[in-house]
Amino acid sequence: MMERVAILGTGLLGTSVGLALRAAGFKGSIVGWNRSRSQAETALSMGAIDSIGHDAIETAKASQVVLLAIPIFATLDLMEQLAPILGPDHLLTDVGSTKGQITEAAGRLFNTPGRAAFLPGHPMAGKERGGAEMADANLFHGAVWLFSDNPAWKRSPQSAALASSWREWVVRMGARTNDLGPQRHDELVAWVSHLPQFTATALSALLENEVGEAPELRDVGGRALREMTRLGASPWSMWRDIAHTNTDAIAAALEALEQRLAHIRENLRTPELRDEFEKANRFRRE
Amino acid sequence: MMERVAILGTGLLGTSVGLALRAAGFKGSIVGWNRSRSQAETALSMGAIDSIGHDAIETAKASQVVLLAIPIFATLDLMEQLAPILGPDHLLTDVGSTKGQITEAAGRLFNTPGRAAFLPGHPMAGKERGGAEMADANLFHGAVWLFSDNPAWKRSPQSAALASSWREWVVRMGARTNDLGPQRHDELVAWVSHLPQFTATALSALLENEVGEAPELRDVGGRALREMTRLGASPWSMWRDIAHTNTDAIAAALEALEQRLAHIRENLRTPELRDEFEKANRFRRE
Numbered sequence: 282m283m284e285r286v287a288i289l290g291t292g293l294l295g296t297s298v299g300l301a302l303r304a305a306g307f308k309g310s311i312v313g314w315n316r317s318r319s320q321a322e323t324a325l326s327m328g329a330i331d332s333i334g335h336d337a338i339e340t341a342k343a344s345q346v347v348l349l350a351i352p353i354f355a356t357l358d359l360m361e362q363l364a365p366i367l368g369p370d371h372l373l374t375d376v377g378s379t380k381g382q383i384t385e386a387a388g389r390l391f392n393t394p395g396r397a398a399f400l401p402g403h404p405m406a407g408k409e410r411g412g413a414e415m416a417d418a419n420l421f422h423g424a425v426w427l428f429s430d431n432p433a434w435k436r437s438p439q440s441a442a443l444a445s446s447w448r449e450w451v452v453r454m455g456a457r458t459n460d461l462g463p464q465r466h467d468e469l470v471a472w473v474s475h476l477p478q479f480t481a482t483a484l485s486a487l488l489e490n491e492v493g494e495a496p497e498l499r500d501v502g503g504r505a506l507r508e509m510t511r512l513g514a515s516p517w518s519m520w521r522d523i524a525h526t527n528t529d530a531i532a533a534a535l536e537a538l539e540q541r542l543a544h545i546r547e548n549l550r551t552p553e554l555r556d557e558f559e560k561a562n563r564f565r566r567e
Numbered sequence: 568m569m570e571r572v573a574i575l576g577t578g579l580l581g582t583s584v585g586l587a588l589r590a591a592g593f594k595g596s597i598v599g600w601n602r603s604r605s606q607a608e609t610a611l612s613m614g615a616i617d618s619i620g621h622d623a624i625e626t627a628k629a630s631q632v633v634l635l636a637i638p639i640f641a642t643l644d645l646m647e648q649l650a651p652i653l654g655p656d657h658l659l660t661d662v663g664s665t666k667g668q669i670t671e672a673a674g675r676l677f678n679t680p681g682r683a684a685f686l687p688g689h690p691m692a693g694k695e696r697g698g699a700e701m702a703d704a705n706l707f708h709g710a711v712w713l714f715s716d717n718p719a720w721k722r723s724p725q726s727a728a729l730a731s732s733w734r735e736w737v738v739r740m741g742a743r744t745n746d747l748g749p750q751r752h753d754e755l756v757a758w759v760s761h762l763p764q765f766t767a768t769a770l771s772a773l774l775e776n777e778v779g780e781a782p783e784l785r786d787v788g789g790r791a792l793r794e795m796t797r798l799g800a801s802p803w804s805m806w807r808d809i810a811h812t813n814t815d816a817i818a819a820a821l822e823a824l825e826q827r828l829a830h831i832r833e834n835l836r837t838p839e840l841r842d843e844f845e846k847a848n849r850f851r852r853e
C-alpha cells in the first residue's frame with residue numbers, strides 16, 4: 282500500500298524513522314529533504330533515505346506518505362503550504378511534541394474528501410542531542426507513539442488506507458500506539474515529558490551557576506547528578522516551540538512542582554518527609 | 568599493613584566495599600556485622616565478608632580498620648560506644664552522606680594519641696535501592712570518594728598508617744579521592760547530590776498524584792521520565808538522617824531551584840528561556 286515515503290526534516294527523529302522503516306522491512310522509496318543539506322547527506326550516507334529531494338514541496342508531491350519531522354512552527358508553516366498542493370491520494374503525518382495547534386490546523390487544512398489526510402502523531406522518543414548523526418534504527422523500540430486522530434474527519438478512501446498503513450509501520454518499528462485527544466495529549470505530556478525537561482534545565486542552569494566553574498566539583502555528583510541533568514543538554518531551538526504551544530499546561534505543572542519542593546523544604550525534619558518519599562516510592566513501584 | 572577489616576553494616580555500600588576490596592586483591596580478613604542478620608548472611612554468601620560477627624563492639628575490637636556503613640545517626644551512636652573501647656591501633660572510617668556532625672564527633676571522640684583514629688569518608692556512589700543483594704564490586708569504579716580529614720588531629724603512628732593504607736585501598740577499589748572540609752563538603756553535596764535526590768522525590772510524588780493511577784500514562788514518558796524519577800525509589804530511612812544533618816544547606820538549594828523553576832515558568836514565551844537553556848547546555852558541555 283505505502284510505497285513512496287518523503288521525510289521532510291532528516292534530523293534525529295526523521296533519520297531514525299528512515300532507519301527504522303528499513304530495519305522493519307520497508308521496501309519502497311524514501312526521499313529525504315532537509316533545510317540544511319548536510320543533514321540530508323548524513324541521512325543518505327547512513328541508509329535512512331535513498332535520495333535527497335531539492336525542494337520540500339516537490340518532494341512531498343512525489344510521495345504518498347509525507348512525514349514532517351521538523352519543529353512545531355515549521356510544521357505549521359509547511360502544513361499551510363502543502364494543503365492546497367497535495368490531494369486525496371496523500372497522507373501527511375508529523376512527530377511534533379504538542380498537538381493542540383497542529384490538530385487544529387489538520388482539521389482546518391486537511392482531512393476533507395478532496396484534500397490530503399493529516400494524521401497528527403508524536404513518538405515519545407528522543408535524545409538530549411539532535412542531528413542525523415545521532416539517529417538510531419531502534420529509537421522507537423518499546424516507545425509509545427501517540428496519535429491525536431479525529432474519527433469525525435472525512436478522508437478519501439486512498440488517504441484513509443495510507444493512514445492505516447502508517448499506523449502499521451509504526452508498530453513494525455517497535456512502538457506501541459495510543460490515541461489521545463489533542464487537549465488530553467498536551468496536558469499529559471506537560472506532566473510526563475515537558476515538566477521533566479524543564480526541571481532538568483532549571484537544575485542544570487542552577488548548578489552551572491553554583492559549581493560550573495569547578496569541574497572537579499561537578500564530577501563529585503556521580504551517576505545521580507548525570508542522570509538528573511542529562512536533559513540539560515537539550516536544545517532551546519526545539520523546546521522554544523513546545524513552550525510556545527503548550528504554555529498553560531507547562532506553567533501549571535511547573536507551579537505544582539515549585540509547591541511540592543517548598544513542601545519538602547518546609548518539612549525536612551518532620552514526618553511529612555516520609556510521606557513524600559513513600560508517595561515517590563509508589564510512583565516507582567515495579 | 569591493613570590485615571583485619573570489620574564492616575559494620577552490610578547493606579549496599581558495606582557489602583560493595585567487601586566485594587571491591589577482594590576484587591582489588593585484599594588478602595586479609597573481612598568480618599561483617601549487620602543489625603539484621605539476613606543481610607550479613609547475604610554478604611557472606613556473595614563473598615564480601617569471610618565471617619559474621621555477632622556483636623558490633625566485639626567485631627570492631629578484633630579488627631584494625633572498622634568501616635561504619637550504616638545511616639548517619641546510627642554511625643554517631645556507634646562512635647560514642649566505640650570511642651572508649653578502641654585504642655590507638657585502630658582506625659575507624661565511615662561512608663556517611665553528611666560530614667558536619669560526624670566530623671565534629673570524630674574530633675571530640677577520636678584522633679588523639681591515646682585513642683583510635685577516625686577518618687570521615689563519603690563515597691559518591693549508590694543505587695536507588697539498598698540492600699546487600701544490590702552490592703557490586705564495581706560500584707566505586709570512577710566514583711569520587713570524599714574525605715573530611717583534619718590535619719590538626721593528632722594520631723598515633725599506627726592509626727595514622729592505617730588511615731594512609733585505607734586511602735590506598737580506596738584508590739585500588741577504583742575511586743578518586745578528594746579532601747573537603749566538613750562545611751564545604753556538606754554545602755557541595757547539598758547541590759550535587761541532595762538537591763537532585765529531593766528533586767526526583769518531589770517530581771515522582773507529584774506525578775504519582777497526577778498519573779499514578781494510570782500506568783499506561785506513566786509509560787508514555789519514556790526514558791527521560793524514567794531517568795528523572797529513578798531516584799524516587801530511594802528509601803526515606805536513609806534520607807531522613809541526611810535531611811536532619813544538612814537541613815540548612817538542603818533548604819537553601821531547594822529554595823534556589825524553586826526560584827529557578829518560577830523564572831522559567833514566567834518566561835516560557837520570552838528570550839529569557841533561551842538563556843536558561845544555554846546555561847543548562849554549558850553545564851552539560853563535554
